[in-house]
Amino acid sequence: MSSRFSGSAAAVTETALPARRLRRSLGSRLASGAAPYLLILPACAVIGAVLGYPLFFMGRLSLQHYGLFQLIRHKGEWIGTRNYSHILHDGLFWHVVFRTLAFTAAAVSLTMVAGTLFALLLAQLGSKMRLLLTAGLIFVWAMPVVVAVAVWSWMTDFEFGVGNWLLTELHIGNFNHHDWFANTWSGWAIITLLVVWGAIPFVALMVYAGLTQVPQELVEAATSDGANPWQVFRDVTLPLLKPIFVILTSLSIIWDFQVFNQIWILLSGQPPPQYFTMSIYAFTTSFQQSEYGLGSAIALVMVAILLVVSFVYIRQMVKIGDAE
Amino acid sequence: MRTGRARGIALNAVALLVFAVMVFPVYWMVSTAFKPGRDIFADTPVWFPIHATLSNFGDAIHRPHFWADVKNSLIIVSVVVAMSLVLAFLAALALAKFRFYGRKAFIILIIGVQMIPLNALIIPIYLVLSKAHQVDKLSGVIVTYLTFVLPFTIWTLRGFMLGIPRDLEEASQVDGTTRFGAFLRILLPLIGPGLVATSIFAFIQAWNEYIMAYVLLHDPSKQTLTVWLASFTGDRGTAWGPLMAGATLTALPVVIFFVAVQRKIAFGLTAGAVRG
Numbered sequence: 122m123s124s125r126f127s128g129s130a131a132a133v134t135e136t137a138l139p140a141r142r143l144r145r146s147l148g149s150r151l152a153s154g155a156a157p158y159l160l161i162l163p164a165c166a167v168i169g170a171v172l173g174y175p176l177f178f179m180g181r182l183s184l185q186h187y188g189l190f191q192l193i194r195h196k197g198e199w200i201g202t203r204n205y206s207h208i209l210h211d212g213l214f215w216h217v218v219f220r221t222l223a224f225t226a227a228a229v230s231l232t233m234v235a236g237t238l239f240a241l242l243l244a245q246l247g248s249k250m251r252l253l254l255t256a257g258l259i260f261v262w263a264m265p266v267v268v269a270v271a272v273w274s275w276m277t278d279f280e281f282g283v284g285n286w287l288l289t290e291l292h293i294g295n296f297n298h299h300d301w302f303a304n305t306w307s308g309w310a311i312i313t314l315l316v317v318w319g320a321i322p323f324v325a326l327m328v329y330a331g332l333t334q335v336p337q338e339l340v341e342a343a344t345s346d347g348a349n350p351w352q353v354f355r356d357v358t359l360p361l362l363k364p365i366f367v368i369l370t371s372l373s374i375i376w377d378f379q380v381f382n383q384i385w386i387l388l389s390g391q392p393p394p395q396y397f398t399m400s401i402y403a404f405t406t407s408f409q410q411s412e413y414g415l416g417s418a419i420a421l422v423m424v425a426i427l428l429v430v431s432f433v434y435i436r437q438m439v440k441i442g443d444a445e
Numbered sequence: 446m447r448t449g450r451a452r453g454i455a456l457n458a459v460a461l462l463v464f465a466v467m468v469f470p471v472y473w474m475v476s477t478a479f480k481p482g483r484d485i486f487a488d489t490p491v492w493f494p495i496h497a498t499l500s501n502f503g504d505a506i507h508r509p510h511f512w513a514d515v516k517n518s519l520i521i522v523s524v525v526v527a528m529s530l531v532l533a534f535l536a537a538l539a540l541a542k543f544r545f546y547g548r549k550a551f552i553i554l555i556i557g558v559q560m561i562p563l564n565a566l567i568i569p570i571y572l573v574l575s576k577a578h579q580v581d582k583l584s585g586v587i588v589t590y591l592t593f594v595l596p597f598t599i600w601t602l603r604g605f606m607l608g609i610p611r612d613l614e615e616a617s618q619v620d621g622t623t624r625f626g627a628f629l630r631i632l633l634p635l636i637g638p639g640l641v642a643t644s645i646f647a648f649i650q651a652w653n654e655y656i657m658a659y660v661l662l663h664d665p666s667k668q669t670l671t672v673w674l675a676s677f678t679g680d681r682g683t684a685w686g687p688l689m690a691g692a693t694l695t696a697l698p699v700v701i702f703f704v705a706v707q708r709k710i711a712f713g714l715t716a717g718a719v720r721g
Contacts, residue, residue, distance in 0.1 A: 160539035161551055164532045164599060171592045172558050178569040187572075195576045242460060247453075250460050257468040263703035264471065264696055265653040267671040271678045271692040272474040275685050283473060283490050318470070379562035382655050386675045400564040407568045408660065420565035431560040438556050439549065 182417035189411045197414060204418035213394060214402070214419070221378060221398045224313065228377040231317045233370055236324025241354070243329045255326065262322035270386040273315045277301050302388065305395045312396075315383050320376070324369050331365040332358065364437060371434035375427055399423040474696075477689040478502065485686050501690035508687065513666045514673040521583055521658075521669060522651040525590040526644050533598035534640070540599070541606035555596045563593060564656050571660055581664050589657050594647045601646065605639025606632075642706040649699050670695050 183204055185197030208214045239258070243251055264272075277284050285296040302308040335358055343353050359366075381400045384392055392401055400423060407416030477485055478501050479494035505511065540548065570589055571580070579585030609632060658669040665673075674695050677688050 154545075157539035157543035157545040157548070160535040160543075164536035164595065165551075167532060167591055167595060168554070168558060171588055171595075172561070172566070175566055175569040175573060175592075176561070178573060179566070182569060182572070192572070192575075195572075239463060242456070242463065245456055246460055247457075250457055254460050254464050257464045259704060259707055260471050260700065261467050262707070263700040265671065265699055267653070267655050267675050267678075268474070268692045268696045269470070271674060271688055272470045274678055275477065275683075275689060276470060276473060278683075278685070281486050281685070286490055318467070321467070375560055379564060381564045386655075386678055389678075400562060403568065404564055408571075413568055413572060417568050420562075420568055424561060424565055427560060427562065431557065434560070435553055435556050439552060 179417045179421060182414050183421050185414045187413040187417075192411065192413070200414070204415050205422075207415065208418055208422070213397075217397045217399055217402045218422075224309065224380070224398065225374055225378045228313050228316050228320070228380075229370065229373045231313070232320040232324055232373050232377075233366075235317065236321050236369075237328050239321065239325035240328035240332055243325065244332045255329075258322035258325055261318065262326070264319065266319065266382045267386065269315065269319055270383055273311065274387055277311055308396065312380075312384055312387065315387075316377060316380060320373060324373065327365060327369055328362065331362045335361050364440075367437050368434060371430050371437070374430045375434065378427060378430070379423070399426075474689050474692055477685060478693045480686060482686055501686035502694070504684070504687035505691040505694065508673075508677070508691070510665045510668065510673060511691075514668050514670050517583060517662075517667060518652060518670040521586050521590065522648055524587050525594050525651045526647045528587075529591060529594045529598045529647055530640065530644055532595060533602050533643075536599045537602035537606055540603045555599050559593065559596050559600075563654075566592065567657060567660050570657070574661065580661055581667055583662075583667070586658055586661050586669075589661065590651050590654060593654075594651055597650065598643055598647050601643045602636075602639060605636055605643065608639075609635045645702045645706045649702055652699060 182197060184199060184201060185191070186200045186203075187197040191197050239254075243254060246254065276282050279285065279298050279300040284301075285299050288294065288296040288299075301311050339357050339361075340353055343357050348356065379400045380398055381404070384396055384398065384401060385404075388396055392405075397405070399419065403416045403419040403423060406419060407413045476492075476494045479497045479499075480491060481496050481498045481500065484491040484494070484496060536551075539545070540552065570592075574580055574585045574589070577585075579588070653671060654669075655671045655675060658672050659675070662668045662672065665676075668676075674688075674691055677683075677691060
């Protein structure tokens, strides 16, 4: 089983032209050995320059005092690990970490549960209805985040927003001129709804794609053995779809943990501290308070937390990437 | 039989409800964009744009800097996509067609760097670019966008190349063509649709990006369309009609492209994950 482009080419030459093979072998072997490295070299160089260097620079920054004065001189002032000890003793930092974790947990579980339910619904529908729902989900998925935020800020507008009108009409309460962002809890509810709404289509369509690959015989066998639909889902479908669920859950965690645009634009670029997530805290510390060193330290703590989740995701992806 | 039919009706009703709730924000954006002001600022919402008008679109495109920002977005996106595609094509070829020492490390690198949050990276990137006098220049944004477009493009193109049957390449070599000839005649036409789909997806990613452009471009005539739209959103006492028209225009190219290629790309992400 020669699965290599060059290897199989060599095998063909070997049987057809034994004499020429000897003359060529050293040169062509060197060439085909170097070829993949030459091919990835440009991409590696660019990734190193645009990603590797900034990462290294961020690590350095986090050990420096880098304020407005240093910004003008383009030179930081080394202060060791003082940025880190500062944030570890900063009450707001811990609040922000826990809030980010709580938001991520809420948004990811809502997304995964709703997405899976929608996928199961899709699998039960007739072909026309399924096409309609799939098309709707794809439209939502295609919405650029900035556009989605604009629409949601219109729907939740305190004066003419359709949300307040609907809730008042349904007699859930008097929401006339209700400002959703005056109260932190209701503000976060809107942010979570917006993020979950945007994330559901991807999860639903991926899980549905996985469901269509579950062998029907297995489901029928389990049903004829007397399993109810819930048992079929738990004991047949779920184990088979586990790789997909691992990938989708870790991706959702990674995306929701670093949520920025939705909060930033909904609150007009001036979110008060009770709307800070880790990425917003790192951002405002850097760009509004001009404490770039401190901001980098916060951002690196965020990257470190994400690294743990990414590990699960990358392991699963490498398994798939290597399987072929 | 009757319970089966009742179940079918109930399922369809639930599906319709889900459809309505999910699609409503999209519908509300488009319908608001076509409504005259008196229907937008109404105490009872007007559900259909019965007095449809294009005046909101006129207001949106005549707002300052709209056309300049459209042009900037197009320049940035085209250069980023072209550069990524060339670099990614070579790297994906190596990943899909060769086994080599360090291949796995390269795969981990490609997937791993996509996990680094852009809003963390923007801090050092801003400082590095400001030192190099690349703030407020499209070139700075272009370089920055490569950080997320390039790894994604490599990974996706690799998936498309894996889909090409090896027998085809080998058959052409037995016929006596050189490897490069085989590559041009066989591989390139086969990878064509994959290249198109990948570049469209790269286009969408770069077009939608907000935070990098927001930090790196200050001059309103040098910004991108997403920054233009977001600054519009932040206004208090917002002109909702023109804003929804602007949002519709921003989303339009993305939605058209996305609907065209989403099947091809999206499922590549988890393809092969379920193997019974």
